[in-house]
Structure formats: structure tokens, C-alpha cells
Amino acid sequence: QHNPLMSRMKLICFLLLGAVGLGALDLVASLVDDQFVYSGFAGAGLTLDGSATVTPSGLLELTNGSLQLKGHAFHPTPLRFRELPNGTVRSFAASFVFGILSAYPDMSAHGIVFVVAPTTDFSTALASQYLGLVNVQNNGHESNRIFAVELDTLQQDEFRDINDNHVGVDINGLVSLQSSNAGYYVGGDKERFENLTLISHEAMQVWIDYDAGTNRINVALAPLGVAKPARPLMSATYNLSSVITSTAYVGFSSATGSFDSRHYVLGCSFRMGSTTAPAMDIAKLPTLPREIPKVRSKVLQIVLPITSAAVVLALGTVVVLLLRRRRRYTELREDWEVEFGPHRFPFKDLHHATQGFNSKNLLGVGGFGRVYRGVLPDCNMEIAVKRVSHDSRQGVKEFIAEVVSLGRLQHCNLVRLLGYCRRKGELLLVYEHMPNGSLDKHLYGHQDDKPTLNWAQRFQIIKGIASGLLYLHEEWERVVVHRDIKASNVLLDDKMNGRLGDFGLARLYDHGTDPQSTHVVGTIGYIAPELGRTSKASPLTDVFAFGTFLLEVTCGRRPIFQDPRGNQVMLVDWVLEHWRRESLADAVDTKLRGDYNIDEACLVLQLGLSCSHPFVNARPNMRQVMQYLSNEVPLPQLMSTKMSFHTLAMMQNEGFDSYIQSSYSFSKMSENSHFDEGPLDLHPTA
Numbered sequence: 254q255h256n257p258l259m260s261r262m263k264l265i266c267f268l269l270l271g272a273v274g275l276g277a278l279d280l281v282a283s284l285v286d287d288q289f290v291y292s293g294f295a296g297a298g299l300t301l302d303g304s305a306t307v308t309p310s311g312l313l314e315l316t317n318g319s320l321q322l323k324g325h326a327f328h329p330t331p332l333r334f335r336e337l338p339n340g341t342v343r344s345f346a347a348s349f350v351f352g353i354l355s356a357y358p359d360m361s362a363h364g365i366v367f368v369v370a371p372t373t374d375f376s377t378a379l380a381s382q383y384l385g386l387v388n389v390q391n392n393g394h395e396s397n398r399i400f401a402v403e404l405d406t407l408q409q410d411e412f413r414d415i416n417d418n419h420v421g422v423d424i425n426g427l428v429s430l431q432s433s434n435a436g437y438y439v440g441g442d443k444e445r446f447e448n449l450t451l452i453s454h455e456a457m458q459v460w461i462d463y464d465a466g467t468n469r470i471n472v473a474l475a476p477l478g479v480a481k482p483a484r485p486l487m488s489a490t491y492n493l494s495s496v497i498t499s500t501a502y503v504g505f506s507s508a509t510g511s512f513d514s515r516h517y518v519l520g521c522s523f524r525m526g527s528t529t530a531p532a533m534d535i536a537k538l539p540t541l542p543r544e545i546p547k548v549r550s551k552v553l554q555i556v557l558p559i560t561s562a563a564v565v566l567a568l569g570t571v572v573v574l575l576l577r578r579r580r581r582y583t584e585l586r587e588d589w590e591v592e593f594g595p596h597r598f599p600f601k602d603l604h605h606a607t608q609g610f611n612s613k614n615l616l617g618v619g620g621f622g623r624v625y626r627g628v629l630p631d632c633n634m635e636i637a638v639k640r641v642s643h644d645s646r647q648g649v650k651e652f653i654a655e656v657v658s659l660g661r662l663q664h665c666n667l668v669r670l671l672g673y674c675r676r677k678g679e680l681l682l683v684y685e686h687m688p689n690g691s692l693d694k695h696l697y698g699h700q701d702d703k704p705t706l707n708w709a710q711r712f713q714i715i716k717g718i719a720s721g722l723l724y725l726h727e728e729w730e731r732v733v734v735h736r737d738i739k740a741s742n743v744l745l746d747d748k749m750n751g752r753l754g755d756f757g758l759a760r761l762y763d764h765g766t767d768p769q770s771t772h773v774v775g776t777i778g779y780i781a782p783e784l785g786r787t788s789k790a791s792p793l794t795d796v797f798a799f800g801t802f803l804l805e806v807t808c809g810r811r812p813i814f815q816d817p818r819g820n821q822v823m824l825v826d827w828v829l830e831h832w833r834r835e836s837l838a839d840a841v842d843t844k845l846r847g848d849y850n851i852d853e854a855c856l857v858l859q860l861g862l863s864c865s866h867p868f869v870n871a872r873p874n875m876r877q878v879m880q881y882l883s884n885e886v887p888l889p890q891l892m893s894t895k896m897s898f899h900t901l902a903m904m905q906n907e908g909f910d911s912y913i914q915s916s917y918s919f920s921k922m923s924e925n926s927h928f929d930e931g932p933l934d935l936h937p938t939a
């Protein structure tokens with residue numbers, strides 16, 4: 254029974270089977286053909302592991318710049334390297350285009366390896382110099398069955414690397430069978446070798462071929478776009494039949510270590526049974542990233558924040574120091590001071606001169622402020638800087654004008670005022686330095702450390718100060734009232750000459766203080782009684798203080814002292830009492846041990862009494878004082894009185910003028926007239 258339908262069915266089945274069979278044959282053919290071309294890896298379905306990825310543009314990125322990475326990429330199916338399981342390894346040819354990008358122009362981490370291996374599992378392999386291929390134990394081991402070509406960018410002595418830019422043929426490990434400096438031979442009439450830098454950020458092409466007949470392995474390298482060089486970079490001979498397994502995977506391995514570097518493969522081709530790799534479509538290859546984003550190394554990630562913090566800190570410190578330095582040296586300076594320019598000292602100079610107002614340079618502390626010793630650096634001149642705190646801005650201008658004009662005073666018995674400096678709330682006055690300090694220290698200092706001044710020295714000082722005061726009162730272009738004559742304002746120069754210091758300073762307090770307050774400038778014991786009423790300083794108020802000074806120097810006692818019974822005694826009254834009892838010599842300083850000129854001492858004491866007379870008009874002026882001291886004119890006799898000067902002064906202040914006048918026949922005495930006659934008339938010429 255022949256069924257045409259059945260035969261037709263059989264035919265269809267046969268055709269169908271045939272079609273399926275043909276399809277299967279195609280499949281087998283493609284498997285045994287064993288070749289591939291990747292002009293970019295988009296959609297290639299590579300077997301990837303580790304850090305390896307394929308970017309959207311088809312670029313195979315084996316490592317991404319992170320440290321201590323390893324990445325692998327393999328053609329997904331194994332290739333049949335032997336026709337028979339126990340046969341020999343066939344010839345093959347491979348080619349690929351790679352690029353290595355390093356964050357540093359002359360350093361990179363490790364490299365790329367072209368690998369033929371029995372497996373795609375490299376989990377036990379190490380990164381870094383092991384290139385993701387082997388580890389410490391299995392490096393070089395025959396069981397690895399690995400054939401590789403390394404593009405190595407670091408020199409590892411343990412693998413006997415020739416340099417940090419070489420190509421090597423590797424069998425089972427990283428000690429190369431043969432290696433060569435990266436580069437290529439340019440053919441032509443004169444063959445020459447061109448070096449290539451693997452980490453140059455340029456794409457390069459590699460050709461690897463194995464000739465099974467001769468066991469010859471050729472490796473060539475050239476910049477992308479340059480044809481395969483006629484002469485390979487190197488040729489090695491090795492029977493790969495002892496290495497490569499029957500079926501093996503073809504791919505790449507790469508690793509990073511401690512440097513930021515990226516390893517890329519742009520394209521790849523392979524052909525089994527031939528020594529010529531199929532051509533890639535160069536135009537279709539993806540491009541290398543232009544610049545790699547800077548990823549800092551671990552070291553830098555730690556070091557950079559620390560260093561930048563340190564830099565910021567250092568800068569901040571510098572700024573703070575500069576600001577503090579500026580503030581430390583800031584001065585007050587106003588337009589009106591321009592004319593006083595030459596007399597103005599920069600605060601910085603004074604600061605340096607006194608070693609920052611160091612307490613070891615402190616000369617003394619006075620009523621107005623501290624006085625520091627200093628040396629001006631440019632002229633090596635010794636100075637004394639008085640820091641006067643002065644908050645009131647009022648009157649400063651006048652005072653500075655005064656200071657500057659007083660700076661023009663030149664007399665061998667005056668301490669020269671060299672200049673000034675102004676800061677917020679303070680004024681600095683610069684004087685000549687007086688090496689022997691102030692007179693009071695010599696008069697009242699401890700006897701053991703300073704020998705007391707002898708009479709000749711004292712008389713010399715007295716005459717000097719009188720001369721200086723006369724200059725201030727009469728000889729200069731205008732009358733200057735010192736206002737604060739006392740032993741501590743008399744300074745001694747190197748020759749023990751007396752020099753008057755501090756003149757004019759009292760003016761500052763006149764200007765500066767509240768006009769409401771009846772503040773009297775001066776020092777108790779030196780203040781003339783009329784100042785209590787009029788507050789008006791005059792040359793004769795200076796003469797009063799000078800009188801006290803004379804007594805002080807001769808008696809070696811302070812203007813107000815305590816007697817053995819503990820009573821406060823006015824020096825003037827005490828001397829007056831001695832004068833009355835005609836025992837003036839007993840008032841002279843006992844520290845002189847009687848070694849003095851009695852006539853001179855008595856003259857000075859009597860002159861002191863008349864200068865310190867409570868009645869203004871009873872005092873001599875400085876010119877007369879000079880004449881008495883030099884014995885040009887004899888000193889008139891003092892009138893005898895039973896009352897102390899202190900009492901007289903009090904009575905005068907309390908309006909007892911008439912009483913005093915009647916009782917003591919000061920008949921013609923009045924505020925504005927001089928005595929023309931009478932016992933107290935000391936100055937018939939005035």
C-alpha cells in the first residue's frame with residue numbers, strides 16, 4: 254500500500270532533517286573554524302571578571318584606576334588548539350589593540366597580558382606584579398598550562414624583568430622566556446628601531462603568532478595605524494604542545510598595584526591554524542578615554558587632606574602672626590604729625606630697641622609710667638623709653654608740639670628728648686639714656702651697693718641743675734616751666750653731671766585731665782603753697798621745688814620724713830629750725846661723715862630755705878640763684894621767724910595774710926609786688 258501522502262510526508266521529513274543536519278554541520282564548522290574578530294567589544298559577550306567591564310562604546314576596560322585590582326576578559330568559548338586530544342598544538346595567530354593610561358606621566362602599575370589558558374578562573378591569582386595571572390605558589394608551575402605575552406610597565410627583579418617598559422613571552426609564569434624593550438622595527442632601506450612607551454596613553458597594536466612547524470613564536474608591536482612590522486620585535490622558540498591544553502581560552506588579564514592606572518583593550522582578533530591574524534576594522538575601534546579622571550592613590554587620599562590641612566593651618570598661623578605683628582606695631586598717626594615726622598620713632602624700632610619692652614630692660618617705674626632702657630639699632634645709641642599711658646586724645650596735639658619743641662632744647666644739664674611715638678592709649682617718649690640713673694637712688698639708696706655722693710659731686714649737681722633750670726626759665730626762646738623738679742627727675746650722666754629730665758611732661762596731664770578737677774601737678778613736698786590756690790605754675794613754683802631739692806641733696810633726706818619719734822616732719826621746717834638754732838651744720842647729711850665744705854653747705858641750705866619760702870615774692874629767681882651759688886653775690890640773710898614755713902603757708906592759704914603781715918612786718922608784701930625792704934627782702938635787685 255503505497256500512500257502518496259505518506260511518501261510526500263517522508264520527503265518533507267527528509268528535507269526537514271536535512272535542513273536540521275545542515276544547520277548542525279554549520280554549527281560544527283563555526284566551532285572548528287576557531288577564529289574571531291572583535292573590532293570593539295560591544296555585544297561580544299566576553300567572559301569578564303574582577304574589575305573588567307565593557308564600556309558602552311565597546312571599550313574593554315580591564316582595570317578602572319582603583320588600586321590592587323585584577324580584571325580578566327575571555328572570548329566566551331574555548332578554542333580547540335589540538336586537532337586530536339593527544340595531537341600537537343596547532344599554529345595560531347592573534348592580534349589586539351591596547352592602551353594604558355596612567356595618572357602619572359612616568360609611572361604606571363603593571364600591565365596587560367594576552368593569555369591562552371585552560372580555564373577562565375583566576376580567582377587564586379594575585380594582582381599587582383602577578384598581573385592577575387598567577388600567585389606566589391604557582392608562578393612558573395608546569396601544571397598552569399598557560400601561554401602568555403606580557404606588556405609589562407614595571408620592573409620586577411623577582412621575575413628578572415629587563416626594564417619597566419617591555420614585552421615578554423611567558424610560559425606558565427611571569428619569568429619571561431624572552432623579552433624585549435617595547436618598540437618596533439621600521440623597515441625600508443635603513444632598518445631602524447623605534448622605542449614605544451607602553452604607558453604613553455597611545456593605542457598600540459600587538460601581533461602574536463605561533464608556527465607549529467617550527468615552534469616559533471613571533472611578537473610584534475606597533476602604534477595603532479602602523480602596519481604589522483616585517484621584522485617582529487622578538488622571536489622565541491618553544492614547543493607549545495607541552496603547554497597549551499587541547500581546548501583553551503583566549504583572553505586578557507591585567508592588574509593594578511599602588512598606582513592609579515587603567516588598562517584598555519580596543520579590539521582583538523584570533524585565527525587558529527594560521528600565522529596571520531584576521532584584520533580588525535581599525536575605523537570601528539572605540540577610542541581611548543582622552544584623560545583619565547584623577548583618582549588619588551590611597552597614599553595621597555590620606556596624605557593630601559593632611560598636607561592641605563597643614564598648609565591651611567600654616568597659612569592661618571602666618572596670617573594671624575602677621576596680623577598680630579601688625580597690631581603689635583600699630584601706631585596712631587595723624588595728618589598733623591607730618592611736620593613732626595623726624596621726631597617720630599616707629600614703634601617697631603622702639604620695640605626692637607628695648608627687646609620687646611622686656612622687664613630686664615626696665616629702668617624704673619615713675620608716676621607716669623614705666624621707663625625702659627634700649628639701644629637704637631642703626632646708630633647704637635642708648636635710649637630710655639618712657640611709656641606713658643594716655644587715654645585722652647584731647648590735648649595730645651598740643652603736647653606733641655610741645656614735645657617736639659622741647660626736643661630742640663639743648664643744654665648740658667637737660668636730658669635730651671629725642672622724639673616720641675604714639676599708639677592707641679599710650680605715648681612713648683624717647684630720651685637719651687643716663688647711665689648713672691636718677692639722683693634719688695644715689696641719695697637714698699642702700700649705702701652698701703652705691704657709695705654715697707661726696708660733697709663736691711653734690712655741689713656740682715646742684716650747680717648743674719640750677720643752670721639747666723635757668724636755661725628753661727630765661728635762656729631759651731620762651732619760658733618753660735618744668736613743674737616737677739625733684740631728686741628722682743634729676744638724672745646722672747656718665748660724668749656724674751646732674752641733668753634735669755621729664756620737663757614738659759606735666760603739661761600732658763594738664764591738658765589731658767578733666768578741667769573740672771583741681772588736679773595739681775607735682776610731687777608732695779615740692780608743690781609750692783600758692784599752687785593750692787591758683788593752680789598756676791610759674792618759674793617761681795619751679796624755684797620752690799628747686800629749694801626743696803637743694804635741701805634734699807645737702808641733708809640726704811626726703812622732703813617729708815619721719816623723725817625718730819615717728820612724727821612727719823617737713824624737711825624745710827626741720828632745716829629752718831636748725832638755721833634758727835644756728836646749727837645748720839647738723840642738718841648736713843651724716844653720710845658725708847663731716848667731709849664737706851661747710852661754707853658751701855650752709856650757703857646751699859640757706860638758699861634752699863629762701864627758694865622754698867612760702868611767699869612767692871620771697872623767692873629768688875634762677876638767675877639770682879646762680880649768682881648766689883657762684884658767690885658772685887652774697888646771699889642775703891633770712892628773716893627770723895618763730896613760725897614754721899608750713900604754718901606760714903597754711904595761714905596764707907587760709908587768708909591770714911594781714912595777720913602774718915602785721916605780726917611779722919611783711920608790710921609791703923602782696924601777691925604781685927616784691928619786697929623792697931624788710932627782713933625777708935632777699936632780692937633788692939628784683
Ligand SMILES: Nc1ncnc2c1ncn2[C@@H]1O[C@H](COP(=O)(O)OP(=O)(O)OP(=O)(O)O)[C@@H](O)[C@H]1O
Pocket residue numbers: 616617618619620621622623624637639668684685686687688690691737741742744754755
Ligand atoms: N633718661 C633716663 N636714663 C636713665 N634712666 C632713666 C631715664 N629716665 C628715667 N629713668 C629711670 O626711670 C625711673 C622712672 O622715671 P620716671 O621719670 O618715670 O619716674 P619718676 O621721676 O620717679 O616719677 P615721675 O614720673 O613722677 O616724674 C627713674 O627713677 C630713673 O631711674
Ligand SMILES: *[C@@H]1O[C@H](CO)[C@@H](O)[C@H](O)[C@H]1NC(C)=O
Pocket residue numbers: 303304305317318319322548
Ligand atoms: C573599579 O572597580 C572595582 C571593582 O569592580 C570597584 O570596586 C571600584 O569602585 C571601581 N572604581 C571606579 C573608580 O570605578
Ligand SMILES: *[C@@H]1O[C@H](CO)[C@@H](O)[C@H](O)[C@H]1NC(C)=O
Pocket residue numbers: 338339
Ligand atoms: C592520549 O594520551 C593519554 C595520556 O596522556 C592516554 O591515556 C590516551 O590513551 C591517549 N589517547 C590516544 C588516542 O592516543
Ligand SMILES: *[C@@H]1O[C@H](CO)[C@@H](O)[C@H](O)[C@H]1NC(C)=O
Pocket residue numbers: 434446447448
Ligand atoms: C630606546 O630605549 C632604550 C631603553 O630605554 C634605550 O637604551 C635606547 O637608547 C632607546 N632608543 C631610542 C632610539 O630612543
Ligand SMILES: *[C@@H]1O[C@H](CO)[C@@H](O)[C@H](O)[C@H]1NC(C)=O
Pocket residue numbers: 341465466467468492494495
Ligand atoms: C612538540 O612536542 C610534541 C610532543 O610533546 C612532538 O610530538 C612534536 O613533534 C614537537 N614538535 C616539534 C616541532 O618539535
